[in-house]
Amino acid sequence: MQLIIDNILAALVYSSVALVVISTQFSASQTTVESTISYMSKKQILELGATLEQELKLIGQGTTNKITQVINNADGQTTRFTFWRNNGVSDLKIEFRLVATDTIMVNGDQVKRYRMDRYENDVYSGGSVPTLRDFVVETLDANGNVVVPASAVLVRARIRDTYPLGDPDEMHIGHSFWGMTVRPENI
């Protein structure tokens, strides 16, 4: 009888320890995956931001045309931002267009995602990752108030990338932010 009890206890201890170790390993690998996803999102958004910053600083360079169009949708996102600059040969019309890509469901809520496309003289010339949640470009006066492009002194850009994390039934959303305000010399 004692032997049977010993065996049952040994099995119980073994299964308890095994369960804890397995769940710990599973949790560790899930954390690694989530932090990798977060890192990649941040890397992409920082690269996009750096490119955007360089681009915005050149608004109006070498031309009398400046910012010609800022269109926002009902959610406050900038769906079209158009400006001009000269590339040393001719004037270039640069346009950022926000395009809806997909909608993901997170805990019953719909999250719309977008892609920012860049056009040069109406010809597609690259774009962002298709996972942006927000893309906002605003023209500001010297005191930081939003004004029409003709009165702008500063240009503010803000981006939010988004990525789902966790199990499908317990999903949550992660965000990567980026923002910059520049004062283009030729605006």
Add this chain to the structure above:
Amino acid sequence: MPQTMLAFLAMTMAVFIALNQQRADLKTFESILDSEYEIMANAVALEQMEIVAASTSWDDLHDWNGDVVTRNFSFNNFQESFDIAIMVRFVDGSGNPSGVPTMTKEVVISASNSRFTRPLVTHARLISE
């Protein structure tokens, strides 16, 4: 008795490993959150720096000294507020703070958030007359 001790040791080890993993997970999550707040703080601090530089002549820069303003990093359904502390001081040719007026002023802007006890970012810019 030895079996009991071994079983106890095994379970203690398992619990210790699990707790350690939980702590590491929490630390990872906190560092991701910290970096996002630092990015947002950086954006609002640089915005304030551009506003100071664009709206104020060199002579009037000292009017900003000691000011604390609130700036938001916001989207349609998201908003985070940051307190921006501004300091303006004279610096010498080497960039060191000077007790007497010089030809160069340094604008120092720090952004902080109520979640954190320390300033998240600090930017400084030298502006000459």
